[in-house]
Amino acid sequence: MEIIAGDIGGTKSWLAWVAIDESASQTLRFERVYASAAFSDAGGLLRQFMRDAQMAAAPDCLTLALPGVVERKQARLTNLDWTLDADALGMALDIPVVQFINDFQAAALAVATLTERDTLMLNPSPVQSGGVRAITGAGTGLGLAWMQADADGRYHAYATEGGHIDFAPANAQQSRLLDFVRRESVAAGQPAHVSWERLVSGLGLGAIYRFCCFDSAGTLPLITADGARVSELAAQGDAVANATLDLFIDLYGAWVGNVALLYQPAGGLYIAGGVAIHLQQRIQSPRFMAACTDKGRMRGVVERTPIFLITNKRLGVQGAITLSCQPTAFNRNLARTEL
Secondary structure (H helix, E strand, O other): OEEEEEEEOOOEEEEEEEEEOOOOOEEEEEEEEEEHHHOOOHHHHHHHHHHHHOOOOOOOEEEEEEOOOEEOOEEEOOOOOOEEEHHHHHHHHOOOEEEEEEHHHHHHHHHHHOOHHHEEEEEOOOOOOOOOEEEEEEOOOEEEEEEEEOOOOOEEEEEOOHHHOEOOOOOHHHHHHHHHHHHHHHHOOOOOOOEHHHOOOHHHHHHHHHHHHHHHHOOOOOOOOOHHHHHHHHHOOOHHHHHHHHHHHHHHHHHHHHHHHHHOOOOEEEEEOHHHHHOHHHHOOHHHHHHHHOOHHHHHHHHOOOEEEEOOOOHHHHHHHHHHOOHHHHHHOOOOEEO
């Protein structure tokens, strides 16, 4: 079977053409990463990929991991102005089987494909066999999924939109941050709602930088700084940029601690996403785990949770490939995937 598996993101899209034989052995034929903003829709992206792959015929199956709610055969992406329809996409590209999955549900499937080289342990607590697993991570947005084993030890992966939960400040500085982001939203004609994704994400880093400039000097920055630019400034010794990354790490740690309390993932809590990989040294710092475990009377619950940082950059693609090996199980119940 010839498949295209893809991880579509607000910033970049990672696509792979893979051949899968009857024993589920995989042969990678072609792989490429594209800037999502370079395309007006998913069809244009996939046509370019198929041209670049230079394969003689269309694949048998297309599986896409998508950032947003997947409702049966349709999806509207959260941080990318694309709407996808599986049937329409299949007809346009002459691909007989097209299936969608939430991006972090795909990442959850990919956890089983990881090796020791793909993870770093942040909180060395024993992993419970068959225990609940959770995976979360910041990229352009903030994703969250969880996994539960059945009586036979087979894990089922479930999507959530947990990143859009209301942000809750933990101290006076974070309360000022909430007020600042809310005022900016209202001034821009946007909803006043501030979610965790608005802050713990690549997009959130820019908002936190603006806040830190305003909070320290009473003025907004003269430049527009995204996450990459903030990191560059911090590496150059910029005090505000370093304060931004410190605050971001506090928030990221607090969010991961919340996930630990929500799911009590004794089977492992996994942190994924490009932001964590880029900020790996800061994620491994005592500051991150201090924020993670700062949960009052429930501190011990987080301290007992095995927490890992995933360093594998193609996690979503591996999850989409895994799903492509079991399309029948996926089509049986679109809300649940089995591994």
